[in-house]
Amino acid sequence: MRVAIVHEWLEHYAGSERVVEQLLILFPQAELFAIVDFMPTAERAMLGGRAVHTTFIQKLPFARGHFRNYLGLMPLAVEQLDLAGFDLVISSNHACAKGVITGPDQIHICYVHSPMRYAWDMQAAYLRQGGMQRGVRGLYARWLLHRLRNWDVRSAAGVDVFVANSSYIARRIRKVYRREAVVVYPPVDTQRFDATDHPRKDYAVISRLVPYKRVDLVVEAFLRMPGKVLHVAGDGPERERIAALAGNAPNIVLHGRITDTEVLHLMQQARAFVFGAEEDFGIAMVEAQACGTPLIVLGRGGARDIVREDGESGGPTGVFFNHQSCDAIMAAVAEFESMEARITPQACRANAQRFSQPAFRQSMLRVVEQAMHDLRPFGVEASCDA
Structure with missing residues (x-):
């Protein structure tokens, strides 16, 4: 079986590239x-x-x-890729990759990290952040995004099977494309993390310091809980504002950018990992769980697939707060401390294995085998190394 894997762009080894990496392991013959x-x-x-x-x-x-800056040309560009002769096409999509053109005897499976957020429900936020709410640039941006939305919906018709990286993204696919999606969680290198017996006494947030991550909100909440120490690790355009917000508060420890080894140690020693953003999935949350660390996170987006609540099979692994507010975070911290004894490192670690790299490959292999069984025109057999 000839397999083509289509990715948006290769710039850095990040979350979506980790999906491509595992697909290449699963299909070593792929182009x-x-x-x-x-x-x-x-x-x-x-x-x-x-x-x-x-x-x-x-x-x-x-x-x-x-x-x-060539976003407007990307639909045209991806349509020019010559995929003739491939039996299976797997696109890794958060913008335009799913727009590749395939024939009636080819199977196209699209793994969706997210539909184009800046073209759909987050358009207003992106225009505001880019300073393009008014003027000629704003008018052009709105026209371009309108055209991208039309193309995005039309090109969805060329996909045989949609795969979403979380239940949240499956709902977005249903909303935007009116299509159902299979959920396959993205691969997390859980073997790189482990739990330790080190005493846990402080809280931690590890994140890029950008506005939508709402690290500022977590810092504000802990400023109102001076008896609890919060470690903040990460860098980004919000760093100076968060440093100014923290001031000289003794319970807010700013680490800036840290190494992978330092990330591991901070997660292993955290009493809980606190996160205030709505994420498509949330790999950092899984990494914290792999360290045996409980989660205190916003109960929206991909986090709903990750945290196991009190009463669920396997035992609780964290708590949710349902509003992005200081009061909600403070209440969630209090709830966590009241039930902390019921959240074990073993339960958190076991929960993380649901999102491991082997689990991803096995789930994707099942999707491919089902698609080949249901849709293959001439009995082409799948050939994979799971």
Whole structure:
């Protein structure tokens, strides 16, 4: 069976690239396609030495540093990828990858990290953050996003099977494309983390410091709980504002950017991992659980698939707060402390294994086998290394 894997763009080894990495392990014979490939040499191990087939955008002026400015051309570019002769096409989509053109005898499975948030329900927020609410730039952006929405819906018709990375994204797929999706959680390298017997006394939040992550809200809540220490790790455009917010408060410890080893130690020693953002999935939450660390997180988005509440099979692994407010976070911390003895590191660690790399490969293999059984035109057999 000839397999093509189509990814949006290769720039850094991040969350969506980890999905591609596991797909390449599952299908070692696959060929890889992308709109552009500017991944640094030091991060290319995931490709296994494969050549990457790219589009004309790869050679456009200033593409290396500014390829996102060519967003309006990406639907055209991805439609030019020649996938003739492949039996199975798997697209890794958060923008345009699902728009590849396939024939009636080809099966197209689309793994959706998220429909284009900036074109759909988060358009207003993106325009506001980009300073494009008014003026000529704002008018052009709205026109472009309108065209992208039309194309996005039309191109969904070319997908045979949608796979969502969480129940939340499955609901977004249903809302935007009016299609049902199978949920396959993204792969997390849970073996890189483990629990320790180190005493746990402080709380932690580890995140990119950008507005929607709402780290500021977590800091504000702990400023109102001076007896509880919060460690904040991460960097980003919000760093100075969060530092100013924390001031000289002795219970707020700012670490800035830290190494992977330091992340591991901080998670292992945290009494609980606190997170205030609505995420499509939430890999950092799973990594915390793999360290045996409980979660205190916003009860929306992908977090609903991750945390096991009190009374669920396997035992609780954290608590939710349902509003992005200081009062809600403070109440959740109090609830957590009242039931902390019932949340064990063993339960958290076991829960994390649901999201492991082998679990991802096994789930994706089942999806492919089912699609080949239901849709294959000439009895082509799947050939995978799970």
